Amino acid sequence: MRYQFISKLLFLTLLPITTQALxxxxxxxxxxxxxxxxxxxxxxxxxxxxxxxxxxxxxxxxxxxxxxxxxxxxxxxxxxxxxxxxxxxxxxxxxxxDALVVVVHNSNPIESISLVQLRELYRGKITNWSQLGGADQPLELLIRKGKISGVGYTLRQHLFEDPKASFISKHEFPSSGPLEKTVEKNPNAIAVTGIASAHKRDFKILKLEGKEPSFEKIRTGNYLLYxxxxxxxxxxxxxxxxxxxxxxxxxxxxxxxxxxxxxxxxxxxxxxLLQKRMEHWKQFVREALAKQ
The missing domain is CATH 3.40.190.10 (Periplasmic binding protein-like II)
Incomplete structure (x- = not known):
């Protein structure tokens, strides 16, 4: 019996160990x-x-x-x-x-956009690049489909203080990836996406109100859209x-x-940013609206 037990033990130790990795x-x-x-x-x-x-x-x-x-x-x-x-x-x-940034094709001469211009863009009142100081060319605003995507929902809250606000555009995308790829290829495109993924793309990131979305400006709340x-x-x-x-x-x-x-x-x-986020943004929105 003793030898049978030892034989079984040796047999079991020689079996391949199969574990299911999590x-x-x-x-x-x-x-x-x-x-x-x-x-x-x-x-x-x-x-x-x-x-x-x-x-x-x-x-x-x-x-x-x-x-x-x-x-x-x-x-x-x-x-x-x-x-x-x-x-x-x-x-x-x-x-x-994450900062929300306005992005355009690398060939676009525009360097900056204002908050008021961004609002007008999404309301369908800016349709030509000449209205932003660029060439006399049609402008194509690219937006996310639906109203509860991460970018779309945040923009509606920040730009209009209304999560149900309508964006005026014929160019809708199901996710940020295809939208970003289109900006890389289309000289007339303009869109908003997150700086977190924009760094991995080949297009131009515009300044907002003259401010670049740098790491430090985002960290301290000196860039507006975050x-x-x-x-x-x-x-x-x-x-x-x-x-x-x-x-x-x-x-x-x-x-x-x-x-x-x-x-x-x-x-x-x-x-x-936790302290600055809402009061800073609402104050800026109201000041910007007062200038219209």
């Missing part, structure tokens, strides 16, 4: 994905061995697939909607600050504990350094 899924905001998610996921895998698959689809998808337990972690460039039951259970964790970028977590999902570990990694020293290396301001680096 894999997380991330889905959501294309701006967050393009900015730093790939680098964060790679660094987390190096440290823990946990692989994270990354898919885009927009902020709304990033929130709603998490609440439906269809993904482990979401990415969003807007907060959850108070009026939405579908989004109510999402746990939103801010990890970075918003948080979120990771979205569901405490009741099967991989909730590992998802939370990844989020803590993103908020920790290594994660913040990776975000900085991608020219994005980590959330805790821009704590002044």
């Amino acid at each position: 894999e997380l899924s991330w889905v959501g905001c294309g701006i967050t994905r393009n900015a730093f998610m790939a680098d964060l996921a790679a660094a987390y895998k190096d440290e823990t061995g946990v692989d994270i698959t990354i898919a885009g689809g927009g902020a709304t998808k990033g929130i709603r697939e998490i609440t439906a337990n269809q993904a482990d972690i979401g990415g969003a460039c807007r907060f959850k909607l108070d009026s939405s039951r579908v989004e109510a259970s999402a746990n939103m964790i801010p990890v970075a600050w 918003r948080p970028l979120y990771l979205v977590h569901n405490r009741h999902s099967p991989n909730s504990r590992e998802s939370d570990r990844f989020i803590q990694f993103a908020l920790g020293p290594k994660g913040r350094e990776i975000i900085r290396q991608n020219d994005v301001v980590p959330y805790f680096d821009g704590m002044l």
Whole structure:
């Protein structure tokens, strides 16, 4: 019996060991994905061995697939909607600050745009580049489809203080990626996107009110259009504990350094923005409107 037991033990120790490595899924905001998610996921895998698959689809998808337990972690460039039951259970964790920037083709001579001009652009009152000091050429405003995309929702709040405001344009895009690629190719295009992903593209970023969206200006609130970028977590999902570990990694020293290396301001680096954000913006909007 003793020899049979030893033989079985030896046999079992010689069998190949097959373990199922944990894999997380991330889905959501294309701006967050393009900015730093790939680098964060790679660094987390190096440290823990946990692989994270990354898919885009927009902020709304990033929130709603998490609440439906269809993904482990979401990415969003807007907060959850108070009026939405579908989004109510999402746990939103801010990890970075993103600036919204006006972008045009590299050949465009325009260097800056004002807040009033940006409002008029989205109201359909600016349709030719000559109205912005450029050539006598038709202007094509590119916008995100729907009213609750991350960029579109934030712009409606900031420019019009109305999340239901209508943008006047014939050129709608389902996500930020195709919109940004069109700006790279179309000399007449103009659009707004996040600085977090704009740095990875080949087009011109305009100044807003004469101010460049530099890292320091965003960090201190001296650039006007900014918003948080979120990771979205569901405490009741099967991989909730590992998802939370990844989020803590993103908020920790290594994660913040990776975000900085991608020219994005980590959330805790821009704590002044929490105090400035709403009152600073509303004051500026009212002053700008008074000049019209």
